[in-house]
Amino acid sequence: MVARLATRMLLETDKRALWKFAYNxxxxxxRSVQKYKKRLKEGVYxxxxxxxSIINSCQLRCQGCWVDVASPRQMIPLGELDKLITDAKRHGNSYFGILGGEPFMHPGLLELLGRHPDCYFQIFTNxxxxxxxVAKKLRRLGNATPLISIEGSEVVSNERRGGKDVLNKTLAGVENCVNNKLIVGVASSxxxxxxxLVSEDWLNRLIEMGVHYVWFHTYRVVGPEPSPELALTPDQVVSIRRFIVEMRTKMPIGIVEPYWDDRGQxxxxxxxGVSHHIGPSGAIEPCPIIQFATENIHDGPDVYQLMSKSEFLDDFRRTSAEATRGCVVLERPDLVRDLVHRHSAGDTTQRGTxxxxxxxxxxxxxxxxxxAEIPEKQWLYRFAKKHWYFGFGAYT
Incomplete structure (x- = not known):
């Protein structure tokens, strides 16, 4: 599997983009994770x-979306984004996930990528x-991978994404990326x-399309219109984990999921503490679906000082880890509410609800x-998770 995926990457992607991916x-x-582990020994998070999330605007209206996509445009200006990334780089960071809304609606996105050729950006986009x-510009830059959302058939895509002809328009974006030899990912909620979509047939279709990695994440019942009828059952979530573990041993496509460690816990x-989120207002939030904050990147010192000294984030990490190894918002919304009240955290949404x-x-x-833990079977995923992506002592 590793050899076949490596061969695909070598033959199908721009060599400069591949080098940027491998190095940045x-x-x-x-190296960023090693610096993080070193900071942890000093009690610094x-x-x-x-x-x-660089902008709230989006041309689609997805079911269960928690972003104020229909509200007046709110975005982090290019200068602030530049400062934010520069400050984070001083402490060893090199990877940044760029979300929205729809990130490509931000007028400064491509310039931002160009200002930081020593970093790597994963752009979550429709x-x-x-x-x-645009794909040609991304190829010239070489330091970004588009992670493109596909939610199923044309009928399902229109329903889930709140638009018309959604799948064909999205597939056109995928094709442009593939034709320009980008490293291309597809994400599905x-x-x-x-x-x-949790099937070998779907993975084979993605491989035929020229997609290099896939990200399966489970639907989160949050936001102003949470659509609980879409939620998966616990057995279905376990089945997804089992499917991912098995496919990693046989399919020449990368499979991303940041929700289990090497032992399947x-x-x-x-x-x-391995990631936190910054919203389009500059609010520093625990994660994208927890829209409360006590700090904002516009408040004064750099993002390192704001995050590492945040009592709200510290309490959130500790309380969440003590309650569950899973998602505290789904399992214990009462704890999230208590944390918000305890720290007088502000609502970071425009809707205010x-x-x-x-x-x-x-x-x-x-x-x-x-x-129901299912340990990793494929040696490379197991090794990487064991050394660079695990619990970091958060769980007792």
Missing amino acids: FGFKGM FPPFLFI GQLITDE ICQTNYD ALCPMST ALAELDRLEPRGSQHSPG
């Missing part, structure tokens, strides 16, 4: 991976704004209406299923 993301990313011209990237939405959530299962 691979080597420097591992600053995540090696930052996720930044792909519809990736024209051939798995729920009741698109569970059929659940983990939460926020609880371990995040606390009321939290009050309405009913506890449900997440990826934490004690007794």
Whole structure:
């Protein structure tokens, strides 16, 4: 599997882009985690991976979306983004997840990538704004991979994404990326209406399309219109984990999931401190679906000082890890509410209803299923998770 995937990457992608991926993301990313582990010994928490929602606007209206995509445009200006990434680089960070809304609606996105050729960016996008011209620019830059959301068939895509002809428009973006030899990923939020994507047939189709990696994440019942009928059952979540582990041993496509360690135990990237989120207002949040904050990147000192000294983030990590290895928002919304009240954290949404939405959530299962752990079988994934992506001592 590793040899076949490596062959695909060598033959199908731009060599400069592949080098940037290997060095900026691979080597420097591992170094970022080592610096993080060293800081932990000193009791300092600053995540090696930052996720930044650079804009709230989007042309789609997805079911269960927690972003204020229909509200007046809110975005982090290019200058602030530049400073944020520069500050994080001083502490060893080299990888940044870029989210929205739709990131390609931000007028400064490509310039931002160009200002930081020593970093690697994963852009979470619906792909519809990736024209051939945009894909050519991404190839010239070489330091970004588009992670394009596909939610199923044309009917399911229109329903899930709240648009018309969604799948064809998205596939056109995928094709532009593949034709320009980018490293291309596809993400799917798995729920009741698109569970059929968890299949070898779907992975084979992606490979035929020229996609290099896939990210399966389970649907999160959050936001102003959470659509609980789409939520997966605990057995379905375990089945997804089993499918991922098996496919990693046989399919020449990378499979991303940050929700289990090498032994198959659940983990939460926020609880371990390996990542936090910055919203389009500049608010520093525990993770993208927890829209509360006590700090903002516009408040004064650099992001390192704000995050590493945040009592809110520290309490959130500790309380969450003590309660569950899974998603605290899904399993214990009452704890999230208590943390918000305890720290007088502000609602970072434009709609101003995040606390009321939290009050309405009913506890449900997440990826934490004690007794149903499925360890990694493929040696490379097992090794990487064991050394660079695990619990970091967060769980007792």
